Amino acid sequence: MFYIGIFFQYVSQYMKTRLEYRSDFIVEILSDLFNQTVNLVFILVVFGHTQFLNGWNRDEIIFIYGFFLIPYALFSAFFNIWDFNDRYIVKGEMDRILTRPIHSLFQVVIERMELESLFGLVTGFIIIFYAGANLGLELAWYDPILFVLFAIGGALAYASVFIVIASVGFWSDSKTSIMPMMYNIGNYGRYPVDIYNKVIRFMLTWVLPFAFVGVYPASYFLGKEEWYIFSFLTPVVGLVFFTVSVMIWNQGIKKYRGAGN
């Protein structure tokens, strides 16, 4: 309860600050939209001529991309902590975080959130409905509930990878290029995993669970029964990976060195 209250306090502060710099805010939303359009055009161009790719047709691939945008938007809004190492460890901002009576990761999340990323939800839904209509998909009454569970599961799976990478900074103060690389790998989750070889598929499922952000959960709504087991694992995988990542974070906090002078 306390955490929910604090969350909304920060959200309202965030809105206030953002509205003061309205033009930045709009530019950011526009550049997000632009990014997503570029990605979509890419998919249309690549898959425009091929009717089928490993048994997936064009609209199914577009649907997966649309689905991917939903957990990705949630992730970007709250776990966009790619600059954690520089900002909080090297510059010692973590000192401030650690003198406050709230869980440190939660504080970092609410300080760094970028709510405009939530506009990705709108783009995602437009694409999902467009592709879904082309495919003639039908909704059961419980599908919206599953959709929410799968989307949150996917976002948590995505977030856990970045939390672990951020935590590495507690142990090692060497600069790494892991963060940007992960953003690239994350994108693999929006294509059907069976187009990759076995090793990559295994990696994207059990090591860096990005397949649970796009293909696996989307497969359920596309009626791909051979993937159902993975679809339904999405919330579980999300929760397990997230819990483990928070445990790693909590261990990392004990190793925090401060910024020195």
Next chain:
Amino acid sequence: MSNAIEVKGLRKEFKSYSSRSGLKGAFRDLLTRNYKIVPAVNDISFTVKQGEMVAYIGENGAGKSTTIKMLTGILTPTSGEIVVNGMNPHREREKFTRTIGVVFGQRSQLWWDIAVQESFRLLKKVYKVSDEQYNEHMNHVIKTLDIEPLLDKPVRKLSLGQRMRCELAAALIHNPPLLFLDEPTIGLDVLVKLKIREFLKEINEKYNTTILLTTHDLGDIEALCERVVMLDSGEIIYDGELQSLKENWGEDKEVHFQFVKPVQQAELEALPLSFPVIWEYDEKNHTYLAVIKDEGDHISQLISIVVTSFPIKDVKIHETSIEEIVRNIYETGTV
């Protein structure tokens, strides 16, 4: 009276890494690390009673900030025991931080981009302070620190002195029984320093707030603290009254005279004084420097006899700084 701080055999070692480059290097650093071990705080023990104001001093790099970071739960000690406000700061961090206030002079505790009052409002929620408590306590704090006109400005637009006063107010929102101040007066002008000292004295008297502060300003200590804990290379080399520290180690006063007309050193040495004075000529500034013991009214005797004998342009009294006291102690061994 219970103890606010109890520290036994506290130690913090830093590993200073030589890190490898690249992604592969980063992973190798995770497994095998090349490092040297440097003890920043070296098995120290002390206690602070509730309501005490203690100055924690020492040269740069002595380990003051590291100690404070362990006492506030920011850093995990390498070894040793810490009980602060009856808790282990690091293990019970979230509960513990409700009972302390922290100010780092070198680093802002406030949010950089938002107005001071918005910071206060968020902190009020974070520390679950009720409206009544807030109004009763903070209105007074805001008035005493004279920060009313700053409240609607973002922190990044404040001067250092303005920011420090706001930081201090922010650290007190939940009216903690224990306050840690790491160089709160560094770089501040005299008036702001005075205001902050006065304020700290007041909250100590009013709420019996325990204060542990580090400073390089002897004035801060004289105004606030009876007790001094002195650290050198991570070890406590003095823990006791400020008065006896000064008597033993800072007793020499230097008085600088600048004369209107040239004066011979022999003339000065011939002045009839009842106590020993060492005269030195400062070539660079063309001033004379008298070194005497700070006892009784020796300084005023010295100044009055010099002033009546030779016309002077300027007099300065130079007090031994903490750094000089520390160096004295360091050079002559332990206290």
